[in-house]
């Protein structure tokens with residue numbers, strides 16, 4: 001499957017990442033099949049896409065006339081059989097191994113034999129996911145960043161069996177979306193989370209040990225290291241539960257205690273302080 005033969009893309013899951021991924025494919029001219037399990041999740045995803053397109057019109061990134069054309073390219077469905085029309089599918093369902101395996105097997109059975117199957121997982125092994133499908137050589141990681149319409153990076157992860165052809169097609173596909181793909185090999189946390197999560201974890205230890213307040217930790221990193229967001233602001237944005245889950249993957253994957261999640265992160269998660277999504281994490285949000 002070469003890039004120019006990819007015309008229709010299926011996106012599995014219309015949540016935070018899925019609706020962003022559908023948005024960027026439709027904006028770049030691809031036909032999109034957006035699949036979720038219930039109509040209300042699709043409605044919510046489409047509403048988000050519509051709002052985000054309005055923002056792009058306001059910022060003059062697209063014209064007002066483009067918006068209905070982009071929306072018209074997205075076909076929402078709850079029917080797995082609709083995937084048969086896709087040349088590529090990107091899975092963006094929640095980060096739970098059992099669920100991902102079920103969704104990927106289902107997609108593998110519905111897709112045509114030549115189609116590429118990609119996962120947007122943040123931390124699960126691409127090699128492991130690929131092995132559960134009938135097309136490990138056509139399986140790849142496409143790790144988009146949140147918010148997808150704005151963030152330029154796609155971390156492209158090659159599983160052990162990913163073919164050169166699949167890899168090349170995926171890299172040029174990302175470029176056709178106006179993204180910058182960066183290739184990495186399959187390893188726990190890939191590069192993005194292997195480097196980011198220990199930073200967030202150490203920042204949480206600084207707060208737990210009374211070295212500094214969250215505001216001070218973030219100020220040091222923003223003013224001293226030129227980070228656009230402090231690590232704790234970023235942790236609240238990602239979700240503290242998601243951070244703990246990824247640290248678990250690193251801890252188990254490497255068997256190295258340096259990746260153990262900070263007890264304060266665990267305590268916040270136990271309290272339901274998950275960050276922005278619950279209006280409370282290291283910071284309070286109104």
Ligand SMILES: NC(=O)c1ccc[n+]([C@@H]2O[C@H](COP(=O)([O-])OP(=O)(O)OC[C@H]3O[C@@H](n4cnc5c(N)ncnc54)[C@H](O)[C@@H]3O)[C@@H](O)[C@H]2O)c1
Pocket residue numbers: 012013014015016017018035036037038041091092093094095099103120121122123143144145146238
């Ligand atoms: N949120 C982030 O910042 C971020 C960043 C990079 C990667 N990721 C990864 O992206 C993936 C999705 O994360 P998210 O934040 O978008 O999750 P989310 O919970 O916002 O969305 C997941 C969607 O998948 C749907 N879904 C569940 N079961 C399904 C099924 N069987 N078929 C189709 N859809 C189904 C849910 O209804 C929901 O709409 C995860 O693997 C996550 O690790 C997330």
